Amino acid sequence: MIAMNLCRIALFLYFLFAFTGGYPAFAAPDSYFDMTETRSGDIVPFKRWTGMMTRYDDQKKVPDDNCGKVKFHPCSILDWKAFLESLRGKKLREQLDAVNEWGNQHPYIADELNWGEDNYWETPYEFMEVSGNCKDYAIAKYYSLRALGVSPDRLRVIVLQDLNLGGIIHAVLGVYVADELLILDNQSRRVMPALKIYHYRPVYGINEDAWWAYYPKGT
Numbered sequence: 001m002i003a004m005n006l007c008r009i010a011l012f013l014y015f016l017f018a019f020t021g022g023y024p025a026f027a028a029p030d031s032y033f034d035m036t037e038t039r040s041g042d043i044v045p046f047k048r049w050t051g052m053m054t055r056y057d058d059q060k061k062v063p064d065d066n067c068g069k070v071k072f073h074p075c076s077i078l079d080w081k082a083f084l085e086s087l088r089g090k091k092l093r094e095q096l097d098a099v100n101e102w103g104n105q106h107p108y109i110a111d112e113l114n115w116g117e118d119n120y121w122e123t124p125y126e127f128m129e130v131s132g133n134c135k136d137y138a139i140a141k142y143y144s145l146r147a148l149g150v151s152p153d154r155l156r157v158i159v160l161q162d163l164n165l166g167g168i169i170h171a172v173l174g175v176y177v178a179d180e181l182l183i184l185d186n187q188s189r190r191v192m193p194a195l196k197i198y199h200y201r202p203v204y205g206i207n208e209d210a211w212w213a214y215y216p217k218g219t
Contacts, residue, residue, distance in 0.1 A: 032160075032201040033181060033194035037212045048121040049157075049206055052139065056123035074129040084147050092150070092177060096191045099144045100184040106131045106140075108186065135159070135171035137186035142173055142207075150175070156205035156212065158183075164199045174205060 043050060059072055067075040083102060087095045109131040111120045122136040124143045132140075138157045145155060156174045161167040173184040174194065181194040202214040 031195045031198050032216075033197060034217050035202060036215045036217050037205075038215075039210055039212050041210045043206060043209070043211050046206060046211065048119060052121040052123055053208060056125065056143070059123055059125045072123070072125045072129050074125070076128045077125060080124075080128060080144070081147075084144060087148060093191070095145065095148055095150075096175060096177075096182060096184060099141050099148075100191050101189065102144070103137045103141045103184070104186050104189065106137070108133060134186055138171045138173040138184070141184050145173075145175065152207045152209055155207050157207070158205040159203050161201040161203065162199060163201060167201070169203075170200070172200070 062070050062073045064073075064078060064081075067073050067077055080102075083098075087098055090098075106127065110133055111118050114120070114122075114130050114132065122130075122132045122139060124140040126132070127136045127140045135157065142155055142157055146152065154176045157171060158174045159169060159171050162170040170187075172186075175182045175184065183192045183194050183197060183200075185192070204214060205212045
């Protein structure tokens with residue numbers, strides 16, 4: 001029941017932000033993204049993340065002419081690859097906007113409905129077949145940008161607290177463009193500068209090479 005309620009809340013927010021195009025106001029003097037971070041190259045403890053990467057490596061080996069015949073190899077993969085090809089050579093910011101919009105077109109589906117558990121990390125192919133929740137949007141966007149040649153050094157799936165919902169856990173994709181962190185979020189149509197977001201408190205970020213713990217600045 002709680003999971004269903006959270007799913008309804010997330011769906012409500014998705015449609016709210018789809019029409020308003022942004023975040024609700026949150027009274028905070030500074031962005032929580034103005035933070036101190038520590039880096040670790042050991043991602044082994046993040047089993048759901050590393051397990052997702054392993055499954056994705058295996059799924060990518062399936063020939064595309066088997067699309068629709070093999071589980072988690074939907075023919076929408078062909079559309080995705082064509083979409084990415086159309087973005088090659090364009091400016092990074094244009095790619096970010098397009099990838100964010102592409103990901104957000106998928107419906108929000110709670111893990112309990114798709115997988116019978118509350119914390120399954122989907123591969124992009126699984127996401128394209130069954131849709132998913134916030135972290136799955138972030139992962140699909142992450143690998144979309146990787147396929148476009150964006151370095152993993154610029155990318156982090158960021159797990160955080162949504163203070164507009166009492167601190168509930170949420171996930172977004174962070175992308176560094178020069179020295180600015182931009183956020184791709186299934187709850188916003190717009191790619192937003194992190195320092196202009198005031199209702200998210202980052203907990204940790206991860207990519208395929210490392211992870212970062214986040215702390216209030218000065219600690």
